[in-house]
Amino acid sequence: MLQRPRRGDPLWIWTLHRWDQGSWAVIGLMALITCFSDLNATARYGSLALLAAVALSALTVRRLPGNPVRAGHVHLALLVACLSGLSYLRDGYGVLYTLALPQFVLYADSPRGALVGSGLGAVAITVGGSLREGWTVATLTTNAVSSLAVWAVGALMILLTPRALAARDERARLRAELVTARLDLAEAHRLQGAAAERERLSREIHDTLAQGFASIIVLAGAARSALETDPERADRQLLSIERTARENFTEARVLVGAAPRDGLVPGSIATTLRRTLDRFAEDTGITVTADLAEAACDQPGRIALLRCLQESLANVRKHAGASAVDVVLRSHPYGVELEVTDDGRGFVVAQARGFGLGGMRDRLAELGGELHLTSSLGDGTRVLALIPTDAEE
Incomplete structure (x- = not known):
């Protein structure tokens, strides 16, 4: 019927x-x-x-x-x-x-x-x-x-x-x-967005909180060893621990959305990088040479270059066994370059595995940039980060 x-x-x-x-x-x-x-x-x-x-x-x-x-x-x-x-x-x-x-x-x-x-x-x-x-x-x-x-x-x-x-x-x-296709596509977009957000949070946590906690652990051990032999140095290290903890707290607030997303104070990229290098030299005692030219760089570019520098310095601290680090910031018609070189033990680039290097590449790729890594056993490491000018305009 x-x-x-x-x-x-x-x-x-x-x-x-x-x-x-x-x-x-x-x-x-x-x-x-x-x-x-x-x-x-x-x-x-x-x-x-x-x-x-x-x-x-x-x-x-x-x-x-x-x-x-x-x-x-x-x-x-x-x-x-x-x-x-x-x-x-x-x-x-x-x-x-x-x-x-x-x-x-x-x-x-x-x-x-x-x-x-x-x-x-x-x-x-x-x-x-x-x-x-x-x-x-x-x-x-x-x-x-x-x-x-x-x-x-x-x-x-x-x-x-x-x-x-x-x-x-x-x-x-x-x-x-x-x-059904629309529902499947919406679900795929939702899952893709969730995966991208998890990836972003993992990268941010690695580049900020994890590095800060690693610094606190190293500084705490050094301060404990220096309490009796060099109290003044131990005091400086404790102050550095306090600053690092405060910075981690600020970064945590950024990640949960309770503070501005960039997490950076106003200033040029050269000033931002120099502040980071001064902290690194003070905390580790490694000699730092810096040639930081003023470069026109927007906030996403500043964040990417700062994270690349922080990751490079963290690798120097944890793995390189270096005595000196040379950092150069250059501005070219085609973009901005950040070069970090150390005199450490080096490694085989083809065998390099780690979340930090991948995170640096991803950050730069989002801005149209590139990461070039050069190293060999006994000859130190050179990290070159490039952000093209047209990505900033």
Whole structure:
């Protein structure tokens, strides 16, 4: 049994249902005319009874829950019988077969059932009309030809309906697939954003909090060793621990969004880098030589260069065993370069693994920059960070 049309259904399905609804309006009008006609009592009341039986049957089937296939079959059987009776009772009621064509589509459970049902309807009005007019070959032929023509229209209707339903179902499937694809894409974007944010937080924690805690650990050990032999030096180291802890606290507030995102005080990039180098020299005792030219650098560039310097110095402190570090900041027409060189033990670049180096590369890549690393065993290490000018404009 064909369900009521839904939004998005093909025009043909809506037309079929509108045809059915309009047919009931015409049937009601015919019943009203019959009430005031000059027909004999048998034809008048018989016609009204048959019309009422068809209407009541259709209303009952429509109100049944679910998909009442058997009830639809009963209604079609009753409709065929009533068509035969109406065409027998009076002239003109054969038009009801044309009006009732949509019902064979709506209430049948298959195209074959609809074709058979509508065919039986054609036979019913042919037989009923022929009996009323007189059972002759001419009468039977005339009624049969007109009924066959109407049945052909019904057959075309029945054949078109499955195609319209298939088109509807295909559109529904495509809409469902589109909705699923949109949901999957939104979920992928959410997961990608979450992964990117985790990566960013991991990099920020490594470059700020982790480096600060590492400095505190080293300074605390040195201060404990110097408490008895060099109290003045121990005091300086304790002050450095306090400053580092305060800086870590500030960085932590930045990470949780309780402070400005950049975490840097105003000033030129050269001033920012020199402050970091002074702290490094004071904390480690390593000789630092710095040639820091003034360079036009926006805040993202300042942060990237500062993090690269901090990571390079942290590697010098933890791994290089160096006695001297040379830092150069240059401004070129094509960009800003930061070069950090130490005289430590060096390493094999191809075997280098670590979150810090990858973090530096990622930071610079986000600004269109590059990281070049040069080192060999016994010959120290050179780190060159470049931020192109066009990335800052």
